Amino acid sequence: MRLENRVALITGAGRGIGRATALLFANEGAKLALCDVDEAAVKAVADEIKAAGGQAIAVVADVSDSAQVDGMVGKVIETFGQIDILINNAGILRDARLVKMTDEEFDAVIAVNLKGVFNCTRAVAPHMIERGYGRIISTSSVVGIYGNFGQTNYVASKAGVIGMTRVWARELGPKGITVNAVAPGFVATDMIRSVPEKVINMMVEKVPLKRLGQPEDIANAFLFLASDEAAYVNGAVLSVDGGLVV
Numbered sequence: 001m002r003l004e005n006r007v008a009l010i011t012g013a014g015r016g017i018g019r020a021t022a023l024l025f026a027n028e029g030a031k032l033a034l035c036d037v038d039e040a041a042v043k044a045v046a047d048e049i050k051a052a053g054g055q056a057i058a059v060v061a062d063v064s065d066s067a068q069v070d071g072m073v074g075k076v077i078e079t080f081g082q083i084d085i086l087i088n089n090a091g092i093l094r095d096a097r098l099v100k101m102t103d104e105e106f107d108a109v110i111a112v113n114l115k116g117v118f119n120c121t122r123a124v125a126p127h128m129i130e131r132g133y134g135r136i137i138s139t140s141s142v143v144g145i146y147g148n149f150g151q152t153n154y155v156a157s158k159a160g161v162i163g164m165t166r167v168w169a170r171e172l173g174p175k176g177i178t179v180n181a182v183a184p185g186f187v188a189t190d191m192i193r194s195v196p197e198k199v200i201n202m203m204v205e206k207v208p209l210k211r212l213g214q215p216e217d218i219a220n221a222f223l224f225l226a227s228d229e230a231a232y233v234n235g236a237v238l239s240v241d242g243g244l245v246v
Contacts (some may be wrong), residue, residue: 004029006031010087011035012032012035015041028227031054033075035059035061037058044147073127086135086136088161089118091189110157121164128176132176134176137222143156165180165201178225180237183238207241
């Protein structure tokens with residue numbers, strides 16, 4: 001098992017990519033601290049892991065609130081004694097064209113998708129530095145690299161995640177901590193459930209593999225970057241998009 005005796009904190013763990021990552025990491029031997037704002041959803045994932053013989057706790061926290069994040073990290077340290085892996089995965093959408101986007105829509109996405117990554121990484125980093133080991137992996141997006149119509153706020157947040165990843169790779173690398181990002185393409189999660197079928201078909205047509213990504217596809221990328229196999233991967237942005245941008 002590639003993550004045996006490791007403790008992983010995963011945000012946005014209640015569904016989609018976060019849930020798939022939690023289940024995969026549990027199968028690889030990790031102890032899990034699962035965070036989400038949806039209490040019922042994140043508890044259900046933790047219960048599923050425990051029912052299969054794994055170790056997991058559920059923590060309800062808003063990653064945009066630094067006090068809540070500090071409390072969450074404290075609880076994880078109190079429970080497991082360490083945090084080896086941080087998966088910054090919590091994210092929201094509030095799409096609108098530039099001229100119609102409100103302050104509230106812009107601020108909400110930046111608060112969760114960008115500041116949330118900052119809050120969680122800042123809270124966890126001292127514990128990793130103290131132990132001389134850590135894996136920090138954040139969910140960016142293909143649109144954070146190439147942009148997308150109607151997503152000023154989301155693209156800004158995901159591009160910002162890439163920028164912070166590269167800064168932290170330089171700052172934390174000498175401390176034994178690798179910092180990387182994964183940039184998913186179109187993935188079949190709750191985020192796209194409201195997208196019309198015609199638009200989904202158009203999205204699929206643009207992908208050389210002719211399918212949407214599955215949450216497990218992204219979880220597998222997280223697993224690689226969290227494992228010892230990726231010990232010399234630092235500051236990277238791994239695109240998992242089925243060849244969308246080829």
